[in-house]
Amino acid sequence: MDFDKLAIGTDIEEIERFSNKTLEQDEKFLRKIYTPAELEYCFKDKQSASHLCARYCAKEAVVKALSQFEISDVFYGDIEILNHENNSPYCIIKKYPNIEIKVSLSHSKTYATATVLCFYGIN
Template sequence: SLRKSSDMKKESQFGIGVDIEDIGRFAGLRRTKDGPFLKKIFTAGELDYCFSKKNAAPHLAARFCAKEAVVKALHGVATLSYTDIEIVSSRKVPRVVLRKGSPKDYRAEISLSHSGGMAIAFALVRTR
């Protein structure tokens, strides 16, 4: 059944996004050599997490995918820089923190995976 538009306004609005990347694009990156490039995309916390791993590339790729997926989910609603979107790993579950310059009334949920040389992320962004 159809709902009245006044009822729909009370519900949360949401957007979805997905991104997939070849992990090989991130394989040659080094924190010292590629620092300026990496700092345009990743926060210090994300870089600490990724480079604490034996192989940083899958973790960098997955986080990049997550940022792209969030940007796609917010398409037409908000404009964020990559560093306004931070992927925080707590208790093995990644979560999204929308930083300065981002809308405070949105919440993003993500799912990340990497396997077979590819990384993928899905994002669901809802109004609070």
């Protein structure tokens, strides 16, 4: 295994920061950070602040990991975290299809957190 091609990132945020965010009142902020599919997932139940916060953590964690590859042109809106049918999350960066990302999310009442592993040069 070539460890130069492997990077890790993590982040934790307070969910309260995302409480009361709505598409009506916070559209500019939300559409800058989240993709339409992410917003659909986050706002489909009452836990929207937890889902938004966990995805924000994942995006920060990805940016941290990519900085280990000296990649600095990926912004939050470029990073998409979606869910498989069994609800496990996955992550895509369309402009870097050769980076594979593994992501894990968790949220308690107060905090959300994410951990990511990035593999550069897949394929």
